[in-house]
Amino acid sequence: MLTTATIVFEGMATYRELLKQVKDRIVEVDAREAAELEGAVWIDVREQDEWDEGHIPGAVHVPRGNLESRIEGVVGDKAKPVVIYCASAARSAFAADSLAALGYEHPVSLAGGFTDWKRNGLEIVMPKKLSPERRARYARHLVIPEIGEEGQLKLLESKILLIGAGGLGSPASLYLAAAGVGHLGIIDADIVDESNLQRQIAHSLNTLGTPKVDSAKRAIEALNPDVEVTTYRERLTSENIDRILDDGWDIIVDGADNFPTRYLVNDASVWRNIPVVHGSIYRFEGQVTVFKPFDGPCYRCLYPSPPPPELAPSCSEGGVLGVLPGIVGTLQTNEAIKLAAEIGDPLIGRLLLFDALATDFTEVHIKRNPDCPVCGEHPTITEYIDYVEFCTR
Amino acid sequence: MSVVRVPPVLRAEASGAREVEASGATVRELLEDLSSRVPALGEKVYDGAGIKPYVNVYVDGEDVRTSGGLDAPVRENATIVLLPAMAGG
Numbered sequence: 001m002l003t004t005a006t007i008v009f010e011g012m013a014t015y016r017e018l019l020k021q022v023k024d025r026i027v028e029v030d031a032r033e034a035a036e037l038e039g040a041v042w043i044d045v046r047e048q049d050e051w052d053e054g055h056i057p058g059a060v061h062v063p064r065g066n067l068e069s070r071i072e073g074v075v076g077d078k079a080k081p082v083v084i085y086c087a088s089a090a091r092s093a094f095a096a097d098s099l100a101a102l103g104y105e106h107p108v109s110l111a112g113g114f115t116d117w118k119r120n121g122l123e124i125v126m127p128k129k130l131s132p133e134r135r136a137r138y139a140r141h142l143v144i145p146e147i148g149e150e151g152q153l154k155l156l157e158s159k160i161l162l163i164g165a166g167g168l169g170s171p172a173s174l175y176l177a178a179a180g181v182g183h184l185g186i187i188d189a190d191i192v193d194e195s196n197l198q199r200q201i202a203h204s205l206n207t208l209g210t211p212k213v214d215s216a217k218r219a220i221e222a223l224n225p226d227v228e229v230t231t232y233r234e235r236l237t238s239e240n241i242d243r244i245l246d247d248g249w250d251i252i253v254d255g256a257d258n259f260p261t262r263y264l265v266n267d268a269s270v271w272r273n274i275p276v277v278h279g280s281i282y283r284f285e286g287q288v289t290v291f292k293p294f295d296g297p298c299y300r301c302l303y304p305s306p307p308p309p310e311l312a313p314s315c316s317e318g319g320v321l322g323v324l325p326g327i328v329g330t331l332q333t334n335e336a337i338k339l340a341a342e343i344g345d346p347l348i349g350r351l352l353l354f355d356a357l358a359t360d361f362t363e364v365h366i367k368r369n370p371d372c373p374v375c376g377e378h379p380t381i382t383e384y385i386d387y388v389e390f391c392t393r
Numbered sequence: 394m395s396v397v398r399v400p401p402v403l404r405a406e407a408s409g410a411r412e413v414e415a416s417g418a419t420v421r422e423l424l425e426d427l428s429s430r431v432p433a434l435g436e437k438v439y440d441g442a443g444i445k446p447y448v449n450v451y452v453d454g455e456d457v458r459t460s461g462g463l464d465a466p467v468r469e470n471a472t473i474v475l476l477p478a479m480a481g482g
């Protein structure tokens with residue numbers, strides 16, 4: 001029996017022999033040759049702790065053990081060159097061999113790996129790290145290649161201001177908090193009322209009669225203590241808007257319930273170059289878009305003037321299906337997360353219309369107006385305007 | 394014949410209809426036809442000289458203000474969206 005076993009082992013390659021066989025099959029390139037591969041995707045196949053100690057700029061981290069299962073999500077086009085590296089070009093050789101077996105046309109292994117790269121004084125990036133607690137909380141984000149640790153860190157470092165903690169602001173505040181947006185600001189002057197609970201899910205029976213900003217803050221903190229919350233228990237006006245925006249918000253989620261606030265938010269956001277994720281609702285219908293100053297139209301390009309009061313009823317006058325702000329507010333949240341993580345195609349220059357009765361989404365194109373009084377070539381509005389006469393509350 | 398989608402705030406002017414029909418080879422002809430078929434709705438959108446500033450009109454997803462105005466052509470069986478701003482949140 002012992003003799004037979006010895007014969008079997010003699011027929012198997014040692015690690016060194018196997019590595020040599022693989023290296024003979026794959027292409028190995030040096031750093032200069034790798035840099036010349038146009039459109040190449042760089043993949044770091046080392047373990048998490050190695051990646052955390054520095055990596056090549058622009059590389060995507062896919063540990064060797066997950067390579068085959070994740071590669072198609074990272075590199076969809078198999079004709080693209082893929083530069084793979086590890087510490088010293090052993091794991092990357094096996095990885096390149098495996099990608100070739102999966103049909104990738106140009107997988108190459110970086111000779112000398114990260115060790116030589118660093119030794120030769122080439123540029124490296126020291127990644128910021130998520131704590132183990134945060135890695136656990138955001139695990140489902142971290143495995144998405146488009147978000148990953150880098151995207152999650154961007155979310156944690158972003159500051160998003162919510163205009164209103166009502167129908168739209170409720171789902172937006174909860175989902176932004178759950179996603180790990182590091183700092184949320186909430187502006188609302190109202191108190192939680194029983195009639196709000198049909199749709200404003202950040203509030204509850206326990207917070208009836210309390211300021212909406214405090215109620216929303218409680219809900220956010222119960223969900224995710226990572227999130228810092230700044231509350232502004234006031235109505236946004238031309239008097240306080242600069243003070244509030246001076247707190248340095250990256251993105252505004254507009255869930256206001258009246259036209260004066262929406263025009264005020266627009267003008268300030270254009271002057272300060274802050275993107276606004278717009279949502280509005282009435283009965284069964286909603287509108288969503290992203291106003292990114294100078295990249296696309298602003299609110300005044302879309303709606304140069306507010307409608308007359310008889311065509312501008314508020315939700316309290318006209319009613320709203322309770323789930324509608326949930327749908328529209330989460331669509332806004334999706335846009336805000338994409339902007340914060342810098343992924344995807346935001347709804348810039350596109351207005352999405354949702355009809356809950358028909359379950360119909362329609363998209364119309366919206367363009368910048370060269371004559372826009374705020375973002376146009378020759379702006380005529382250069383100071384805040386208080387449109388009290390259009391107030392629909 | 395084109396389909397004109399009526400926004401919720403203007404449905405009272407169209408006897409509650411979510412959609413009405415209108416025809417015309419240009420935006421102007423179409424809005425004039427709409428005004429003769431559903432006068433109450435037509436007058437909220439079009440005053441004979443232009444589109445009311447607080448309503449946007451989209452023909453097959455394009456805003457007519459930035460794509461040819463009243464003289465812009467309208468194909469047969471186009472979809473027209475009338476859209477005033479909504480403020481609710």
